[in-house]
Amino acid sequence: xxxxxxxxxxxxxxxxxxxxxxxxxxxxxxxxxxxxxxxxxxxxxxxxxxxxxxxxxxxxxxxxxxxxxxxxxxxxxxxxxxxxxxxxxxxxxxxxxxxxxxxxxxxxxxxxxxxxxxxxxxxxxxxxxxxxxxxxxxxxxxxxxxxxxxxxxxxxxxxxxx
Amino acid sequence: xxxxxxxxxxxxxxxxxxxxxxxxxxxxxxxxxxxxxxxxxxxxxxxxxxxxxxxxxxxxxxxxxxxxxxxxxxxxxxxxxxxxxxxxxxxxxxxxxxxxxxxxxxxxxxxxxxxxxxxxxxxxxxxxxxxxxxxxxxxxxxxxxxxxxxxxxxxxxxxxxxxxxxxxxxxxxxxxxxxxxxxxxxxxxxxxxxxxxxxxxxxxxxxxxxxxxxxxxxxxxxxxxxxxxxxxxxxxxxxxxxxxxxxxxxxxxxxxxxxxxxxxxxxxxxxxxxxxxxxxxxxxxxxxxxxxxxxxxxxxxxxxxxxxxxxxxxxxxxxxxxxxxxxxxxxxxxxxxxxxxxxxxxxxxxxxxxxxxx
Numbered sequence: 001x002x003x004x005x006x007x008x009x010x011x012x013x014x015x016x017x018x019x020x021x022x023x024x025x026x027x028x029x030x031x032x033x034x035x036x037x038x039x040x041x042x043x044x045x046x047x048x049x050x051x052x053x054x055x056x057x058x059x060x061x062x063x064x065x066x067x068x069x070x071x072x073x074x075x076x077x078x079x080x081x082x083x084x085x086x087x088x089x090x091x092x093x094x095x096x097x098x099x100x101x102x103x104x105x106x107x108x109x110x111x112x113x114x115x116x117x118x119x120x121x122x123x124x125x126x127x128x129x130x131x132x133x134x135x136x137x138x139x140x141x142x143x144x145x146x147x148x149x150x151x152x153x154x155x156x157x158x159x160x161x162x
Numbered sequence: 163x164x165x166x167x168x169x170x171x172x173x174x175x176x177x178x179x180x181x182x183x184x185x186x187x188x189x190x191x192x193x194x195x196x197x198x199x200x201x202x203x204x205x206x207x208x209x210x211x212x213x214x215x216x217x218x219x220x221x222x223x224x225x226x227x228x229x230x231x232x233x234x235x236x237x238x239x240x241x242x243x244x245x246x247x248x249x250x251x252x253x254x255x256x257x258x259x260x261x262x263x264x265x266x267x268x269x270x271x272x273x274x275x276x277x278x279x280x281x282x283x284x285x286x287x288x289x290x291x292x293x294x295x296x297x298x299x300x301x302x303x304x305x306x307x308x309x310x311x312x313x314x315x316x317x318x319x320x321x322x323x324x325x326x327x328x329x330x331x332x333x334x335x336x337x338x339x340x341x342x343x344x345x346x347x348x349x350x351x352x353x354x355x356x357x358x359x360x361x362x363x364x365x366x367x368x369x370x371x372x373x374x375x376x377x378x379x380x381x382x383x384x385x386x387x388x389x390x391x392x393x394x395x396x397x398x399x400x401x402x403x404x405x406x407x408x409x410x411x412x413x414x415x416x417x418x419x420x421x422x423x424x425x426x427x428x429x430x431x432x433x434x435x436x437x438x439x440x441x442x443x444x445x446x447x448x449x450x451x452x453x454x455x456x457x458x459x460x461x462x463x464x465x466x467x468x469x470x471x472x473x474x475x476x477x478x479x480x481x482x483x484x485x486x487x488x489x490x491x492x493x494x495x496x497x498x499x500x501x502x503x504x505x506x507x508x509x510x511x512x513x514x515x516x517x518x519x520x
Contacts, residue, residue, distance in 0.1 A: 004180070027261075028261075031261065031264075031307070034268075034307055050291065050293050051292075055296075057301065058299065058300045061300075061303055062303025063303075066306050066307065070310070073310070123292060125293060
């Protein structure tokens with residue numbers, strides 16, 4: 001049963017990711033991305049990462065995807081802009097993809113994966129919080145400072161000079 | 163009765179994993195859909211009546227023999243439903259037909275997923291997640307995608323403006339709502355809705371129920387910020403600039419008719435249920451009785467939860483018929499310059515309170 005659901009989710013993820021790349025219309029790509037994100041959420045659930053799964057929906061579906069669509073729609077004179085994207089430099093792209101698949105495949109087959117007993121971790125959010133606030137406080141704060149800098153930078157750049 | 167419990171129970175009868183999974187999903191999903199449909203039908207009638215009474219009218223009434231709306235206009239809601247179902251389903255010639263037809267489903271899925279985690283009583287809950295509170299906030303954002311899709315696919319200026327306003331509004335108000343719901347999470351130390359409700363057992367000072375809203379001043383403020391932001395997230399008046407009929411005809415719903423429009427309607431009312439359910443579970447003690455120690459066994463849980471839910475939905479209707487619509491800039495001002503600073507201060511305050519008194 002779980003296997004079947006897993007493969008359905010994998011199918012949705014890969015199929016919609018293919019749509020994202022293949023679709024000629026930018027907006028269709030963005031909407032196909034919705035299903036990719038939902039599929040990845042399902043994969044997180046299978047890894048018992050419930051908190052991360054929900055974060056995936058909040059950040060990617062609720063934030064990033066809406067921003068992408070918003071950006072397309074806020075484009076000035078939307079009717080005259082050709083909202084499509086075409087593939088370019090196919091041969092160079094193929095080499096990069098093949099190389100990447102090779103590296104990933106090597107990594108997948110040579111990593112000694114630890115197989116956990118089928119036990120559900122009680123509270124992932126709690127242990128995540130402990131890790132972020134105790135063990136990895138400095139990197140966490142550094143990342144938030146970086147994000148704050150990016151936010152202020154984006155606001156400064158997008159403001160019109162008075 | 164969660165899906166997991168049903169699956170476990172089926173497993174004791176026999177070993178048919180796929181069949182029992184499907185059966186469990188249907189058994190818990192169909193009532194959820196019925197709740198949605200029933201809620202919309204009842205709420206439409208109540209909304210008509212409430213608006214009428216607030217405007218000193220009498221609303222839908224039976225008017226003598228022949229075609230009339232039954233006693234007290236009770237048949238009005240049935241007539242509404244029939245009208246919506248038999249209405250011609252129009253798809254604009256120049257619209258993006260695939261996305262146009264898809265949008266209602268996405269919005270419906272968003273509302274339906276949220277309803278799945280609402281704890282109607284200590285046993286009646288379709289899915290009891292460890293991260294239930296966060297989950298409801300998260301699936302709420304799926305609806306935005308559907309709204310933007312509907313607005314764009316309609317190929318209509320009003321729809322597009324409505325959709326963009328709606329997306330901006332929902333994304334903005336998710337922040338104060340999310341920051342306020344962190345307050346009960348901090349108090350109860352859990353994101354599981356059932357554990358959160360169990361935390362609110364008993365009473366404080368012997369009289370008040372031990373609900374999170376009465377716990378300290380910060381939680382009291384947090385409830386109101388959450389509730390107002392939740393009303394804004396459901397796109398209801400006074401926060402209905404996405405469909406402001408005096409400016410945008412009907413906003414992102416302009417081109418929809420018949421059943422597709424009915425699906426939007428259903429989802430809007432289901433969203434009211436979901437956000438009220440979260441407010442009740444997070445601040446108002448969920449299915450706990452307001453009189454500690456009395457009437458809190460068995461079906462009373464469902465009664466109290468539904469009672470509180472209906473009260474909050476009534477307050478939403480009250481808002482709708484007593485406040486004028488906010489302007490776009492006022493709406494953003496309230497969200498970003500008033501609610502978010504207060505909500506952040508609240509989190510800080512609750513942290514200090516827990517350190518000193520907790």
